[in-house]
Amino acid sequence: MSFDATYHDQIYKSVGTRPVRPDGVDKVTGRARYGADFNMPGQLVGRILRSPHAHARIVSIDTARAEALKGVKAVVTAADLPDLSDGDQSHYDLLDNCMARTKAFYDGHAVAAVAAIDAQTARKALKLIEVDYEVLPHVVDVDEAVQPSAPVLHDTIFTGGVEPKPTTPSNVAARAEFGHGDVDAGFEDADFIVERSFKTEQTHQGYIEPHACVASVNPDGTAELWVCTQGHFVYRQKCAELLGMDVSKLRVTSSEIGGGFGGKTHVWMEPVALALSRKAGRPVKLVMSRDEVFRASGPTSATSVDVKIGARQDGRITAASAELRYSCGPYADIWAELGAMTSFACYDLENVNTVGYEVLVNRPKTAAYRAPSAPMAAFAVESAIDELAQKLGIDPVAFRIKNAAREGTRSSYGPVYGPIGIGPTLEAAQTHAHMQAPLGPNQGRGMACGFWFNFGGQTCTDLNVNSDGTVTLAVGTVDVGGARASLSLVAAEELGIPYETVKTVVADTATLGYNDMTDGSRGTFSSSMATISSARNAIEVMRNRAALMWDISIEDVVWEDGQAKAIGSTHDNLAPLSIKEIAEASGKTGGPIAGHSEMVADGAGVSFATHICDVEVDPETGGTKILRYTVIQDAGKAVHPDYVEGQYQGGAAQGIGWALNEEYVYGQDGRLQNPGFLDYRIPVCSDLPMIDTQILEIPNPNHPYGVRGVGETSIVPPLAAIANAVSNAVGVRMTHIPMSPPRILAALDAQPTA
Amino acid sequence: MVEVTLWGSLAALVDGQKQIEVDAKDIRELFRKLAERYPALRGPIENDIAVSVDGVIYRDSWSKELPEDAEIFLMRRLVGG
Known part of the structure; x- marks a missing residue:
């Protein structure tokens, strides 16, 4: 059955509410099976x-x-x-x-x-x-690995994406370039130019369950x-x-x-x-033990990025360029390419060029980490943007608003944007009370923007109406952040029944059609679309059953508020049939009632966020405390706002750990020195303030409820927002993540004395 | 007839062209005709390419219609976390 995914404005009864999560009790009592x-x-x-x-x-x-x-x-x-x-x-x-x-x-x-x-x-x-x-001989450092003298991991890999094709093998597996315009001419037009190099160390996703x-x-x-x-x-x-x-x-x-x-x-x-x-x-x-998790699974890239941005005195950026080197571990992938695509995606640029290099090193195979590759690129670009705003004497938010991408902008990675949400997040930041709060000694404020693509994919759901009128929804996207509650809300909304009567389960691979995985911020976006489709198909079945029960034409039956209602002058005296009544009679009207959906849920739409952060840096120890943190992001439509806020807060928390403490430390022997949570320090509750969130709801035109993915973008701005805050607090531009106490003290010590 | 823009790495597979005109009503027809004209694109079409239509990325919806005035961009098939 064809499915219309177009957004339609409506008043919601279930979607947008905050019911208790169905898996919560099992998780806090230890009954949940990991x-x-x-x-x-x-x-x-x-x-x-x-x-x-x-x-x-x-x-x-x-x-x-x-x-x-x-x-x-x-x-x-x-x-x-x-x-x-x-x-x-x-x-x-x-x-x-x-x-x-x-x-x-x-x-x-x-x-x-x-x-x-x-x-x-x-x-x-x-x-x-x-x-x-x-x-x-081994090499673990991304900058050392690109040197001609570095040990080569594979004698079969020759750098791809360059002409003429190289004749000697290299640790640079591929080169990818993006952009448009004439950056040289753009830099000629600039009154001010910021040019800097940045590094980020390798981090692990840090999932608690091995x-x-x-x-x-x-x-x-x-x-x-x-x-x-x-x-x-x-x-x-x-x-x-x-x-x-x-x-x-x-x-x-x-x-x-x-x-x-x-x-x-x-x-x-x-x-x-x-x-x-x-x-x-x-x-x-x-x-796996924790040691194995660190040594042999999942880390993100270590990176080295050179950025150059120029602007006129009036605050308009004239040109921007970046060269990005991302470690892949021993196997070629597209991590630098993703960094090159996302670097300047927040901005409306006439002249822009980015080049990414995939670098092979003797480290574990790099895996995706929440908006993979974007946070490191954003760290470099948003740091340079902040510095340029300071040179120009322009408020950093106003500078970004002046240069923000909008509908019709050609993105730095190629396509022209449709309606997008970077502007509203910046405007919300500009008027947010956080921006006006006073700061004390050794304290600094920073802000930054972030972008992620989001995508959908192959999705399949089964919605079964049980004999008592309750509903079981089987989905194939793993619930990583509350999707079962959100999808129950969507089914309840579409069917017009209470949330409590819907039970959502994640089906195994033998009982449901193929589903792409839960990545790319697609879980709730895709499965909610398929759930709506399944529910609408089930409603068609129930209209048909009601018509049979009344012995009237299906055209004279509508579905409203969880009931079949007869319409037309000859039938409108019939009492409505509830979902329970139709379900109870199903054995005599054609058998079980179900709605199925199989689809490619594309049209996720790109996502933007703006973060604001206050820090206090102890000049004696170099330790940084996060005082206040605000996340502003477009959700399209927040199906279960608690979980949307949770995604915003979770991304920010991981970004804080990445920015301040987390890093893989290798010895001279190329062995990982800190494969455990004692020596690889992720943030704990006592490290963090309550992370404030502001959900913007700019509907996605390609989803019936306007839903966008929300899971990844929230980790993109934190490295830069915190780096800008620390830099403002200590008066030194921080260019190396994590900004651990020794690194901050080193940066302070390197400053010339007055 | 739609004009299709290719990302840098793909251009090398189509004689260095960054823009190609193709008579195609949807993504399926676009891919079929591109593969016929440029056999080197067959592998990437199967595994590596997504299509941006007016800024919205389509990875697997090969039935997506391509309006004549649409901005069509072949880009890398993305991965996420």
Whole structure:
């Protein structure tokens, strides 16, 4: 059935309210089942042997002694995961990351795995595996890796996107360029130019729940996987491809998720768990330790960015350029390209040019992290914008408003914008009470803007009307931030029934059609669109059933307030039929009542935010305290405002940690020095003020309720907003994230004395 | 007839052109005709390309109609967190 996704203004009864979350009690009482909470009879304990070297050729692996140990049921290496890539480089890279084939590319790279009857035996078995490494020179720093003298990770990679094609291999996997106009001419026109270089260190998404799964492969080749993931359908697809299985033979069930933020969009050790189970003939449980999570999963890029922006005295930017180098770990990806696309997306620029370089280093494979690549680019650009405003003597908000992108602006990444929300967020910041609050000694205020694309994707929902008139909604997007409550609200709204009568569940891969994963801020956007479609289809069924019950034409039946009503002069004396009455009679009117929807939910629309931050810096210790923080962002329509605010606050909190403390610290040996939460410090409640939020609702024209994605944009501005605040507090431009106490003290010490 | 703009890396696959005119009513027809004219685009069309139509990004909606006066931009298929 065709579905009209066009926005229509309406008065809502359920959408926009704040009911209690359905999963809340289970989560606070410990009943909720996360990845490590699944168990099966006879399950084995899996453990992975990881490289202690940053870069080493694997000369040989001898597993005989481990296999001979009593209690060991299977040992696997790359030999048990055959290369089925058939020329598909991304498939090969994923396989190689799950289990090193010829070289270990980073400290923590998996080289073998065991399944044993208990953890003690598994650990003992790992020690019996003999790996002969030929240790190779390594490089972990993004700027060092691009030097001609740097050790080259792959002798098969030649920089893509440059002409003529290079003849020597390089750690620069690809170059991508964006922009328009003539930046040289634009800089000629400028009265003031700011040109600076910035660095950000590698951070981890910091999800509290480590990767965990239970894999069970049966003798007939069918298999089940219970796993903590952002996308169980995608995990099914990838695991089936990597292991050479039919997709239909692998059933994947997603657990509750204790954070993902992009880090659970890739498979890591799940194919290894399946390979172990296949070999052992028993279920295998594999849970990463925190050390493994840091060393072998998920970090974002470390970056090095050069920015140049020029403006006339009247406050108009004449040209902007940036060169961005992003670390990818050992496998080529598009992280710098995303940084290059997003760098100047907030602004209306006549002349702009950005160039991104994908840099391979001996660090874990880079994974998406909430608006991937945008926060680092925004840090560099928004810092330079702030400095330029100061040079011009213009208020930083007014300067941004003067240069903000608007409808009709050609974006720095290419397309022309339709209606967008950067202007309203800036105007809301300009009039926000936060901007007028007084500041004390050693305190500073900063603000910054951020952009993210948002997208939709393949989505499928089933809405079943039960025999008592209650509703069960099955969705295929993993609930990472309250989506079950939001989608129940949407179903209730569309059907005209109370929220409490709708129960939303995340279905497994065998019981629902394919769904893309929960990423790109798409969960609520996409699944709400499919839910509306499912509900409308169910309403059609119920109108038909009511017509049968009344023995009238379906054209004479309308659906209002959760009831079928007969219309027309000959029928309007009929008492309405409630959803409960229609459901109770369903067995005699044609059987179960359901509405289904399968769609590509595109048209998400781009997203903008503006953040304001006050800090106080202790000049003796270099410690920074966040005093006040405000997030202003367009949600299109906030389905459940508590969760929208939660996304805004969560993004800001992660950004604060990234800005002030979090970083991967590598030793000279290329090994990670701080793979734990004691030495890698994420913010805790006592570090943060209550983060204030302001939801703007500028409807998305491509969603029936005007919904936009809200999950990612909130992490884009914080690095820059906090850097601007700290710079204003200490009087020194901060150019290196995180602005940890030693780094702030070093910046202060480097200042010439008066 | 619609005018399609290509992002930098793609231009190398279509003889360095940044703009191409294609007679296509929707994304499916656009992709089919581009693949016929420029076989090097077949792989990227399958895996790497999204289409921006008047600033709104479409990743998989190949039935999306392309109005003649629309601003059509082929861009990198995005990933998110």
